[in-house]
């Protein structure tokens with residue numbers, strides 16, 4: 573772990589797959605997770621303990637989390653919206669949790685049926701459970717640059733929600749460009765605002781690549797000191813409640829970017845590229861349907 577200068581968080585099994593319309597076999601999800609772990613990804617968001625009515629693709633969360641073959645040096649986490657999800661995720665063996673809210677009220681309502689303040693209130697019992705279990709909790713701030721319903725988001729709104737999540741006890745904030753329409757200039761302004769409330773070591777960058785700017789946005793955040801970045805293998809994903817949001821930044825592009833800069837991620841790029849091709853073959857029938 574010590575040789576990693578940048579930590580790559582793989583969110584493909586959750587954020588990459590959640591929007592796929594055709595149900596992917598649990599065995600395929602487990603095979604994907606195994607390949608990602610074998611490729612050297614140190615943190616893998618494996619599934620989401622959310623309502624199966626809201627996100628049917630994640631309905632097998634229990635079987636996925638219980639089915640993972642654990643590996644020393646790899647942390648397998650779960651996304652949770654509330655206490656019910658946190659209880660189930662921890663019982664199934666999640667080694668870290670992630671809660672999620674937004675910098676936009678409209679998106680928060682559409683995604684979780686509550687206001688930002690209500691979402692944070694729901695996280696209090698999550699934090700208590702996590703503390704008892706001794707697992708860390710990441711907090712996502714969605715729509716950190718643009719919202720599909722409200723347009724451009726003020727950097728200060730992102731900073732304020734980030735500060736609330738940190739006060740709650742989150743150990744990391746994932747500043748998330750859910751729509752993927754951000755530019756390096758706006759990324760810089762947003763990260764600078766967040767840095768007034770949190771040290772760079774507690775911030776992560778989560779970018780989507782809708783307008784092809786995700787790597788430039790990563791670079792802008794890296795220049796400001798961020799050293800944790802999310803990717804989804806194969807550039808999979810999107811959010812069912814964020815119309816217009818295309819895939820997450822492909823992990824293999826992220827790893828290749830840092831390799832070109834001579835910055836170690838500890839990830840085997842060739843193994844990752846093979847995994848991207850493999851998941852492509854699994855998703856193709858769903859894309860065509």
Ligand code: HMG
Pocket residue numbers: 587590620621622623624626627653654656657658672683684685712713714715748749750751778810811812813
């Ligand atoms: P609700 O309908 O308002 O909740 O949903 P409720 O409390 O009224 O419960 C309704 C039903 O859901 C009940 O079941 C609950 O038991 C059940 P019933 O009695 O009707 O059979 N329920 C649950 N089931 C399983 N797991 C749970 C859970 N909680 C309640 N944890 C809720 C509120 C938050 C549950 C719902 O809105 C939800 O699950 N939303 C999730 C949406 C989601 O997963 N979106 C995608 C992830 S966020 C994202 O993509 C952005 C991010 O990746 C960053 C980025 O990419 O930019 C993070």
Ligand code: MG
Pocket residue numbers: 587750778779780809810820
């Ligand atoms: Mg995402």
